[in-house]
Amino acid sequence: MPQIPPPQQQVTHVNPQTLEELPAPVMQQIQPITPGQVRSARSAMEDMSAAAKTSPLTPIPRISSQTVSLSAGASIPQVRVFPNQATTVTFSDATGHPWVLGAPPYNSSPCATGGELCVGYIPGSAVFTIQPTNAYASGNITVLLKGLATPVIINVKGAEPSVKSKTVDVDYRLDLRIPKRSPDTPVYTATPEKKISLYDKQLQSVLDGIPPEDAQRLKLKNAPGSTKVWQIGDELYVRSNMQLQDEFEKTLSAIDGTHVYVLPATPVLTFSVNGQARDVEVELN
Structure with a gap:
């Protein structure tokens, strides 16, 4: 059978000249403001x-x-x-070895139930995170570490702004050191425990990268990694991510593998780098 073409639709063209102008009250309701005013309002x-x-x-x-x-x-x-900023808290033992959490942290003000603190935790790790819901959030978090009977309680508070400037110091990472040995730390360690100065504020300050004002930075030759040396009186403060082979008086370590050593002033330091000894020349004052 022959195919019958479909009927063509007739399109009615409206002459713009036949459009009548709407009364002013109607136009005012349809277009109370101009397109330019709409763009200004959105901006x-x-x-x-x-x-x-x-x-x-x-x-x-x-x-x-x-x-x-x-x-x-x-x-x-x-x-x-601080709001919209995650704070990471880590745990390590006296030797700097990570100390794993034994259970999820207990949050006194969980955001899931309308509280002010959101706490994240990865099982089997030595880390948890905190994120506040507002600038005035406060509370505390109880942490149980593997093999440690005493709980560690951390006070959480909103960072206070500086009086002179519109800035606020926020703990992006806080490394907490427990003055004991983790059950996962090897029995033998290269550092004698009697030389670990856990409560030495000056040693802690150097470990945080903030040497005392009277410390003088010394020039080094053939230094490994990020090794830095300061002289305070007749002593050297050595900050390095490498093990020092020389005899030292006291030391302190961080969870990231950074060590600080204190020893009498000497023109040469020896480090263990990839299993080999490396001598570093120190330009003493």
Whole structure:
């Protein structure tokens, strides 16, 4: 059978000249403002939204470490938090070896139930994270470490702004050192425990990368990694991610593998680098 073509649809063309102008009251309801005014309004709304979401304070990232006292009456470690910034807390033992959490951290103000603190935890790790829901969040977190009977309690508070500037110091990472040996740490370690100075503030300051004001930075030759040496009086403060082979008086280590050694001033230091000894010349003052 022959195919019958479909009927063509007739399109009615409207002559623009036949459109009648609407009465002014009707146009006022349809178009109360002009397209240009609409664009201006949207731009103003974007500016208001950006201003509302912008914090008046600028967070300054801080990474520090401290030794936790487990004795009754001791001060509780404190961590400074800030909205939209995650704070990481790590645990290590006296030798710097990671100390694994034995259970999920207990949060006194969980955000899942309307609280002010969101806490994240990876099972089998020595790390957990904190993120506050507002700038004034506060609470505490209880941590049970593997093989340690004493719980570690951490006080959490919103970071306080600087009086002189619109900045606020925020703990992006806080390394907490427990003055004991983790059950996962090898029995034999290269560092004698009697030389580990857990509560030496000056040693801790150098470990955090902030040497005392009277410390003089010394020039080095053939130094490995990020090794730095300062001289304070007749002593050298050595900060390095390598093991020092020389005899030293005291030391302190961080969970990231950084060590600080204190020893009498000497023109040559010997480090263990990839299993081999390396001599470093020190330009003494």
